[in-house]
Structure formats: structure tokens, C-alpha cells
Amino acid sequence: PRRRSPMERPLERPLERPWERIVVLTGAGISRESGLETFRDGDGLWSRYAIEDVCTPHAFHRDPLLVDRFYNDRRAELWRVRPNDAHLALARLEHAARAGEWDGEILIVTQNIDDLHERAGSRNVVHMHGELLRVRCTACGATPDWQENCLPQTPCPICHRPALRPDVVWFGEIPLHMERIQAALDRCDRFVSIGTSGTVYPAAGFVAQVRDHADTLDINLEAPAVPTAFERSMVGAATRMVPRWVD
Ligand code: BJW
Numbered sequence: 001p002r003r004r005s006p007m008e009r010p011l012e013r014p015l016e017r018p019w020e021r022i023v024v025l026t027g028a029g030i031s032r033e034s035g036l037e038t039f040r041d042g043d044g045l046w047s048r049y050a051i052e053d054v055c056t057p058h059a060f061h062r063d064p065l066l067v068d069r070f071y072n073d074r075r076a077e078l079w080r081v082r083p084n085d086a087h088l089a090l091a092r093l094e095h096a097a098r099a100g101e102w103d104g105e106i107l108i109v110t111q112n113i114d115d116l117h118e119r120a121g122s123r124n125v126v127h128m129h130g131e132l133l134r135v136r137c138t139a140c141g142a143t144p145d146w147q148e149n150c151l152p153q154t155p156c157p158i159c160h161r162p163a164l165r166p167d168v169v170w171f172g173e174i175p176l177h178m179e180r181i182q183a184a185l186d187r188c189d190r191f192v193s194i195g196t197s198g199t200v201y202p203a204a205g206f207v208a209q210v211r212d213h214a215d216t217l218d219i220n221l222e223a224p225a226v227p228t229a230f231e232r233s234m235v236g237a238a239t240r241m242v243p244r245w246v247d
Helices: 057-062 064-080 085-098 116-120 178-187 203-210 238-246
Strands: 020-026 104-110 125-127 130-137 164-168 190-194 215-220 232-235
Touching: 020 085, 020 178, 020 203, 057 064, 064 130, 064 164, 085 104, 085 116, 085 238, 104 178, 178 203, 190 203, 190 238, 203 215, 215 238, 232 238
Parallel strands: 020 104, 020 190, 104 125, 190 215, 215 232
Antiparallel strands: 130 164
């Protein structure tokens, strides 16, 4: 994105229409260099767990303890890590917009359930696959902060009914905030995908939805599986490529 120096800024800023609307889709690869595992890389989570054991509603129904342990282990990892230069660069871009140094807006649509974008300072973040540090009550719909565990027999702190589960989106469930995401995709000028394998829908289909009206860029350690899916790609580690793109 083109950043303008404050000197270039016109006086009538409020009347000016933002010239660039960016949607950034992030996946597990952006948090890899912070120390969190991806799913499908050789050493990823799916090399140690079977999807059908931990990542479906049926799995939680069958063995909630196993699923709870899977997420508790990942919570323990999350507390050990910090945002990296890629998270920080995206937060800088949002900050530049707030400070009036860049005429644009950025929405981060993340498939990640970690909170590293927020810890880096980003505010416009949508967690389409939920959040590790929240639980969801299947009775009243509340999503309170995670406390001790999220087993079906744990009482909800709001309605007190025993109906808690992790606030995450498993296979076969509908991702969260889809209306807001769809609206942002429909009006974006630029779509940037960072550190996602593009194998899980609906996120994998976003690039096709925006191609007729937005520039598309893929940033990944690997070249895109379908080379024609994106107009441009930057192949390399997110901590190196994202700051290069932002700054
Ligand atoms: C680096 C790097 C570095 C590494 N720097 N890069 C057939 C066709 C179409 C759809 C379906 C189908 N059959 C079934 C479906 C639906 C299904 C689906 O997509 N299945 C596919 C497997 C085919 N999808 C669903 O069920 C979804 N729901 C749905 O579709 O509902 C219908 C509906 C939608 C919309 C409106 C109305 C109705 C739900 C999907 C839920 C996914 N849940 C998970 C778990 C979340 C909780 C948790 O974290 O435990 O989400 S699965 C897992 O995969 C997680 C991730 O968010 C998601 C994507 O993974 P991600 O982030 O891409 O990670 P990896 O590991 O795959 O890739 C890492 C990448 O990083 C790699 O490319 C590396 O190269 C790169 N990398 N280091 C840069 N340093």
C-alpha cells in the first residue's frame, strides 16, 4: 500500500473518500514464527491429531475431555509466545490509517484462534474460526472468557446451564461473522492472503470472490498451489515478507 507523508495530506480530510480498502486473510502460517504450530505442514497439528478426533462437533460429543485437552495444550502454548514482525507490520498499517498517514482501511479476517493480531495492536480483526480464549454457551449463546475448562457439564457463567464448549468453528459448522466478511470482500480494492494453505472453505474461496474488483496477493512460505489464483505472490517467511509489503 502507498503511504503518504503527513505533509501530503489535504486539509479537508474528512470529505475525502479512503482510496484503498484492504482485506487481509491470515492463516496459521503467520503465527508459525511466533512458535505456534500450523495444521497441514509436515510437523503441523494434523501430524499428531486426527481431524475427526478433535475438530468436529461429533468429536466433542463423543470425547469432550480429549477435545478440551487439545485446546488446553494450545492455550498453554499461546501464553508462551508473542506476536512477530508480521503481526506487528499489519498493526502498523492500521495505526497509519488511524493517524491519517495512509488513506485507507484494513480489515484482518483471521482463521486463527490465537490473539496475536490483537496483542500486536490490531483492532479491526474478525475471527472467523472463533477464539481460543473464549468459550461458547450452546444454551444462551454467550461467549465469556475462558476460565477453567469448557466441558459440556460446566455451568455457563451467564445462564448457569451446563452447556459450554470451545468457541471455535469445527468442520461442518458455519464460520462466524460471515455477513461482515462478505461485505468487506465485496467492497475491497486489495485482498492479501498470508500464511494459509487455502484448503479450507469458505476462506479458500475468498480470492475467487474478489478477483474481478480487487488486486490479489498471496504471501506464503510456499508458492500458491494454483499459480493463477492470485495476481501476485511473495514467497517467503511472513516475518520477512509482510513488513516488506507494508513498509
Ligand atoms: C507460512 C509460514 C511462514 C508456514 N510464513 N507462511 C468440499 C468443497 C468445499 C467445501 C467443503 C468440501 N468438503 C467439506 C467442505 C467444507 C469444509 C472444508 O473446507 N473442508 C475442506 C477440508 C475441503 N469447511 C467447513 O466445514 C467450514 N464450514 C463451512 O463450510 O460451512 C458452510 C458455510 C460456509 C459459509 C457460509 C454458510 C455455510 C468450517 C471450517 C472450520 C475449520 N476449522 C479449523 C479449526 C478451527 C479451530 C482450531 O484452530 O482448532 O480451522 S480446521 C483448521 O484449518 C483451522 C484453520 O483455521 C484452517 C485453515 O488452516 P490454515 O490456517 O490454512 O493452516 P494450514 O496448516 O493449512 O496452512 C499453513 C500455511 O502456512 C501453509 O500454506 C504454509 O506453507 C504456510 N506457512 N509457515 C508464511 N513462516
